Amino acid sequence: MTGADLAKLNVGGTNYVTTHDTLRESVYLTTLIDGEWDEQTSDEIFIDRDGFLFRFILLYLRTGDFEIERCYLKSLKNEADFYGIPALSNKIDKIMDTKEEVLYQLLTEEQFNSSTNHTIDPFLLPSYIGRVKAIPFQLISSISCLRKVYHCPREIFVHKESYRCGYKCNRFPVSSDYQAHTYEDVKLYLVRFNTSGDV
Numbered sequence: 371m372t373g374a375d376l377a378k379l380n381v382g383g384t385n386y387v388t389t390h391d392t393l394r395e396s397v398y399l400t401t402l403i404d405g406e407w408d409e410q411t412s413d414e415i416f417i418d419r420d421g422f423l424f425r426f427i428l429l430y431l432r433t434g435d436f437e438i439e440r441c442y443l444k445s446l447k448n449e450a451d452f453y454g455i456p457a458l459s460n461k462i463d464k465i466m467d468t469k470e471e472v473l474y475q476l477l478t479e480e481q482f483n484s485s486t487n488h489t490i491d492p493f494l495l496p497s498y499i500g501r502v503k504a505i506p507f508q509l510i511s512s513i514s515c516l517r518k519v520y521h522c523p524r525e526i527f528v529h530k531e532s533y534r535c536g537y538k539c540n541r542f543p544v545s546s547d548y549q550a551h552t553y554e555d556v557k558l559y560l561v562r563f564n565t566s567g568d569v
């Protein structure tokens with residue numbers, strides 16, 4: 371490769387070195403390297419645009435793909451339009467049209483520990499009923515709290531709340547240390563599901 375094939379770009383203060391061929395998909399950059407840029411005066415092309423976003427423009431020109439956080443998509447589209455790369459602009463449009471489904475859920479310790487076979491709460495995401503057996507999630511924080519536990523006087527297991535007890539339970543003779551309610555420590559895990567995958 372000869373020196374002439376290389377393009378040294380200074381985009382808003384950030385330096386990039388690439389080849390002329392890489393820049394050919396961009397109408398704007400093609401015009402620059404073919405015409406306006408006077409190699410005799412300077413070996414560096416200055417472009418007064420955002421240097422951070424250009425990194426993703428260049429990534430796309432080199433590989434045909436890119437990954438960027440969603441909050442930058444709109445700005446990146448502006449850059450794609452500026453540099454004259456319609457294929458990238460269209461690609462960003464498509465990504466922005468797909469809704470990102472993010473879901474937060476509180477899991478019990480048991481659910482959290484069996485994360486590999488945890489099934490998402492169908493009430494929170496009806497479209498996933500029967501389809502999703504395991505979705506990767508990200509732990510946001512864990513919370514320690516007290517859970518109120520009801521005890522049936524007859525110790526009937528399925529009477530988990532006082533309203534489930536009936537006539538017989540209410541008349542049942544109980545010992546002096548019987549407590550209708552106790553509290554137990556539980557740990558809950560706030561997790562974030564990203565059901566659409568990353569951009």
Ligand SMILES: [Zn+2]
Pocket residue numbers: 522523524525526529534535536539
């Ligand atoms: Zn009962």
